[in-house]
Amino acid sequence: MALSKLVFKPGINRDQTNYSSEGGWYECDKVRFRSGFPEKIGGWIVGTNTQYVGTARSIFPWTTTDGGLPIGIGTNEKMYISTGGNLRDVTPIRATYTHSTSPTTDNCFGVTNTLKTVTVTIIAHGGEDGDYVTFSGVTGPIGGIPASDFNKEFKISSTTNNTFVITVATAATSTVAGGGIAITAAFQWNIGNANVTAGYGWGVGTWSRGTWGSGFATPVYLPAQLIFQDNFNNDLIFNVQAKDIYYWPYSATSIVRAGLLSAQAGAVAVPQQVTKIHFTSQGFLIAFGCTTYDPSAAAPDYLGYYDPLMIRWSNVDADIGPDPLNWKPELTNTAGFLRIQTGSRIITSINTRQETLVWTDTSLNSLQFLGTAEVFGLQALSAHTTIIGPNVPVGANNITYWMGNDKFYTYSGRVDTLPCTLRQYIFEDINRAQGEIFFAGSNVQFNEIIWFYCSANSNEINRYVIYNYSENLWYYGTIERTAWYDAGVTEYPAALYDGWLYYHENGVDDGQPLGAPSLPINAYIQSADVDIADGDKFMLVRRVIPDVNFSNSTASAGVSPQVDITIGVRNFPGATVSTANASGVSSTRDIITTATIDQYTDQVFIRARGRQMNFKIASNNIGTQWQLGMPRTDAREDGKRG
Numbered sequence: 135m136a137l138s139k140l141v142f143k144p145g146i147n148r149d150q151t152n153y154s155s156e157g158g159w160y161e162c163d164k165v166r167f168r169s170g171f172p173e174k175i176g177g178w179i180v181g182t183n184t185q186y187v188g189t190a191r192s193i194f195p196w197t198t199t200d201g202g203l204p205i206g207i208g209t210n211e212k213m214y215i216s217t218g219g220n221l222r223d224v225t226p227i228r229a230t231y232t233h234s235t236s237p238t239t240d241n242c243f244g245v246t247n248t249l250k251t252v253t254v255t256i257i258a259h260g261g262e263d264g265d266y267v268t269f270s271g272v273t274g275p276i277g278g279i280p281a282s283d284f285n286k287e288f289k290i291s292s293t294t295n296n297t298f299v300i301t302v303a304t305a306a307t308s309t310v311a312g313g314g315i316a317i318t319a320a321f322q323w324n325i326g327n328a329n330v331t332a333g334y335g336w337g338v339g340t341w342s343r344g345t346w347g348s349g350f351a352t353p354v355y356l357p358a359q360l361i362f363q364d365n366f367n368n369d370l371i372f373n374v375q376a377k378d379i380y381y382w383p384y385s386a387t388s389i390v391r392a393g394l395l396s397a398q399a400g401a402v403a404v405p406q407q408v409t410k411i412h413f414t415s416q417g418f419l420i421a422f423g424c425t426t427y428d429p430s431a432a433a434p435d436y437l438g439y440y441d442p443l444m445i446r447w448s449n450v451d452a453d454i455g456p457d458p459l460n461w462k463p464e465l466t467n468t469a470g471f472l473r474i475q476t477g478s479r480i481i482t483s484i485n486t487r488q489e490t491l492v493w494t495d496t497s498l499n500s501l502q503f504l505g506t507a508e509v510f511g512l513q514a515l516s517a518h519t520t521i522i523g524p525n526v527p528v529g530a531n532n533i534t535y536w537m538g539n540d541k542f543y544t545y546s547g548r549v550d551t552l553p554c555t556l557r558q559y560i561f562e563d564i565n566r567a568q569g570e571i572f573f574a575g576s577n578v579q580f581n582e583i584i585w586f587y588c589s590a591n592s593n594e595i596n597r598y599v600i601y602n603y604s605e606n607l608w609y610y611g612t613i614e615r616t617a618w619y620d621a622g623v624t625e626y627p628a629a630l631y632d633g634w635l636y637y638h639e640n641g642v643d644d645g646q647p648l649g650a651p652s653l654p655i656n657a658y659i660q661s662a663d664v665d666i667a668d669g670d671k672f673m674l675v676r677r678v679i680p681d682v683n684f685s686n687s688t689a690s691a692g693v694s695p696q697v698d699i700t701i702g703v704r705n706f707p708g709a710t711v712s713t714a715n716a717s718g719v720s721s722t723r724d725i726i727t728t729a730t731i732d733q734y735t736d737q738v739f740i741r742a743r744g745r746q747m748n749f750k751i752a753s754n755n756i757g758t759q760w761q762l763g764m765p766r767t768d769a770r771e772d773g774k775r776g
Contacts, residue, residue, distance in 0.1 A: 152748075173683075174657040180634050184216055186630075208363065209361075218386065227322060228323045246277075254319075265322060267321045269318065273316065274313070327359055330355055364412045371395065379404060381394070402462045407423075408421045418448060472510060478496075482523075521539075526573060540561050582603075583601045655753075658751065658753070671772070675768070678729065681764050747769070
């Protein structure tokens with residue numbers, strides 16, 4: 135009997151049933167399309183010396199005039215700079231207490247015989263559970279614990295207004311207090327939540343400090359700690375969402391901590407409680423959602439009230455250029471402010487080629503540089519647009535894409551809905567409560583826009599969906615990442631997850647940290663069902679002639695890259711696909727037959743019978759990279775009776 139080519143429409147379609155999607159692909163994981171043909175995605179490796187603490191939601195690489203390539207990494211606990219093959223902790227110091235401050239640190243350590251836990255007493259220290267503090271100048275021993283155990287960084291716990299607990303390496307041999315009168319305690323910023331946390335508030339008690347979870351009848355949602363970064367020449371400026379703006383002066387070798395932008399020499403009227411900051415192409419540093427400028431307030435802050443719809447920008451001097459320290463509007467400078475009139479709060483913003491797009495909870499607005507005395511102008515673009523989180527917009531080829539609450543959008547001069555063949559699959563299994571931590575990225579090498587999101591039963595990122603804007607295709611998969619930045623500044627796309635920096639499209643395997651062996655990437659794609667004569671007749675598949683390209687595979691010598699090809703059959707759309715037996719020839723009806731093939735396989739003999747058939751290719755072994763071409767099957771009609 136003549137062979138038949140298996141040719142399926144590119145892309146994945148899950149908005150119809152499996153049976154009605156005949157002729158297309160229906161399921162996949164870690165597969166992309168190139169020129170209409172499916173292939174396994176590239177692998178990744180772990181960057182050396184990139185281990186961080188906390189959950190990272192922000193990554194920002196940039197280049198410096200001395201050829202440096204620093205990468206800012208912001209977590210819910212710390213701020214890091216990766217440069218020169220080293221990861222530096224540049225987390226800002228919130229407060230420093232010493233012998234001469236009020237409160238004092240004199241003899242603040244209390245140790246208990248046989249225990250490693252130490253109670254630290256510093257009145258109104260301001261620390262919270264999980265915060266970090268670094269001690270220096272401690273003299274000892276204290277109850278048998280050497281001073282070296284104290285002169286280091288600690289993660290604090292069991293906080294009250296005046297005390298907290300740290301854990302040292304050595305157990306005490308007596309119960310005493312001490313440490314001397316030369317102690318310095320440097321508290322880093324208060325940590326934030328790793329993701330959106332729901333609870334019911336504090337119960338009754340003094341200042342409502344009863345039991346957490348018993349305070350309210352409706353949930354209280356505590357936001358995740360998000361960080362937004364941009365560079366000013368060689369230096370880095372960043373803000374913590376709804377908190378302050380920070381400044382890190384670039385250093386190629388020494389460890390320099392970031393500090394408040396408002397604390398830098400010459401800073402005037404710097405906004406606080408900022409939703410997001412970034413520079414425009416004209417050099418203006420803009421704060422979206424922040425405190426207002428109040429000329430009657432005390433200098434140098436001129437601090438007004440918090441307005442979630444306020445937009446403020448710093449001065450750009452005609453002679454010296456951008457001046458991100460000066461936010462005081464005057465007739466002799468270009469600092470200023472505007473207020474959006476639609477919505478209740480600004481969600482996010484992004485620069486495009488000619489304007490800055492600003493989203494509120496209900497609208498999309500255009501902020502455009504005018505070059506006049508007004509500096510910027512605002513224009514409403516849409517009053518009926520949603521956005522699911524602050525990190526989901528991304529631009530490519532002068533088009534901006536973003537994920538809304540129940541669909542995808544584009545902006546290319548006007549706002550449009552982006553048709554999606556996976557819309558039902560995505561938005562009916564999504565955790566919208568965690569939308570704040572969703573994020574988007576691009577992978578321009580493959581013309582892809584990627585959204586990373588949480589499935590309905592997950593509070594952490596575990597899925598992705600890709601739109602290929604060159605081929606107008608959608609595909610999806612599972613992966614755990616918390617931040618992404620496309621290649622360009624770095625050679626490969628950079629992503630963050632579980633304490634490590636990953637470089638994607640680098641190799642073909644799942645690289646592991648700390649020199650551990652790489653793991654295989656489990657990748658597959660499966661077609662929708664096809665039939666003969668509208669399913670009225672059975673078909674019998676007897677062999678498959680594969681067409682698979684294994685270029686770029688890295689399997690070791692003597693081990694060929696391999697994939698599994700599976701023919702699945704069933705008799706009715708509502709029936710489950712028959713369970714698998716051993717690969718090879720079988721005379722049993724209505725089975726799945728799986729055959730393993732490599733680059734030297736010419737044909738595989740199988741026997742699978744049913745009214746409907748689907749095709750699947752999968753790999754789960756080291757060193758394998760593949761692209762599917764046009765496999766052929768030897769199939770014929772086989773009667774009407776089952």
